[in-house]
Amino acid sequence: MTEEEKTTEKTILDAAKKVFLAKGYDGARMQEIADEAKINKSLVHYYFRSKDKLFDAIFKDAFSQFIPKVAETMASDKDIFEKISIFIDTYIEMFINNPHIPTFILHEINRNPDRIVGLFKETKIDPSVFGLTVINEINKGTIKPINPLHLIINMISMCVFPFAAKPILKGFIFQNNENAYLQFIAERKKEVTEFIIRSIKN
Amino acid sequence: MTEEEKTTEKTILDAAKKVFLAKGYDGARMQEIADEAKINKSLVHYYFRSKDKLFDAIFKDAFSQFIPKVAETMASDKDIFEKISIFIDTYIEMFINNPHIPTFILHEINRNPDRIVGLFKETKIDPSVFGLTVINEINKGTIKPINPLHLIINMISMCVFPFAAKPILKGFIFQNNENAYLQFIAERKKEVTEFIIRSIKN
């Protein structure tokens, strides 16, 4: 419980997060994590018994990072257009700060589907909350009839994909100009929100 | 050049495709590929000198699979709404038949960005072709003003993501009901097309 200990554990977690997010479970090496943390490899095992345990910690962390805010927004009493706008902004902003998360999660859920489904169920997220809001607005005539599930998947798709496909966009479209790519991403907050609202607004 | 030889090589390629697509480069094992092909591991090296070489073959194949049709559609002289409709249909249908491609490519382009950018450039795909069509239609007043790049990324996003995120959708939303998931995917051909057109049509 000393300062020392907490610092070391955190150091390892930070290093592990960096390596795991960049290379995935299979591509990550315990030695590389130790190097990144500038400590002996045994120390990593001393704090987290195995690669699996360490990975679990990182995965849970990465995963829990992008759930709460979204759930919070969805449960609020703002009108649906504002909800959508905040949702898109929050999602994109979070990925700007954690650009590896999309690819990481998308790859790892394929390697181990059960783990992630379990994590999702732990979060107590209820996909029907937003669905009810949508249906409600449809009935009020605020928006056009639409399948709420398709709508939410559309929203998430347009936020996630440009990050998962960053090397293509940056390398092929933007000639490796990082700033051009980042500006494109920044534009999307407004662009995607408007694109969605234009499609559903009555 | 006998029947035998061609068959063996194809057998290996098929096995390798299956394993690489499911597990990625790092997760794939030469032994597993050999087992899948029901041959000796050395034989894999006999036909494709190394894991890298074999992977390159698979990657190029997987990659080239989803480029031509799309390019063809985009270059045609159909009106923009039809182009969009065909684009969405083609894309989704192809992923239905190759469900691992999205995750595979998204993961591997992060591991080796240069390779994929090179492959893209080989394809001679010109992103501006569709862009010009869009601008043209905007000027004619057929569709609302929109940044063509954001539009095309939106389109691809909504096609790709539901496949990359299959384990989440299937496990969390559809309670592991494969058919429910597949039906949802099938619905998206119509749903996404309408969603887009509704947003841009004047």
Add this chain to the structure above:
DNA sequence: TTTAATTTTGACCACTTGGTTAATCCATTT
């Protein structure tokens, strides 16, 4: 049938991997 060439195999190798262990270091307590 004999010979030559090709394809397939099993044994093997060097290296890397995650993980263990015993010794050492170091701060705190007595």
Add this chain to the structure above:
DNA sequence: AAATGGATTAACCAAGTGGTCAAAATTAAA
């Protein structure tokens, strides 16, 4: 200062990795 206990290290290990090689099996050529 001595002892205690946790933190850190270096050396090491067994299992698995991609890859090689020479022998065997099969096919083609003579």
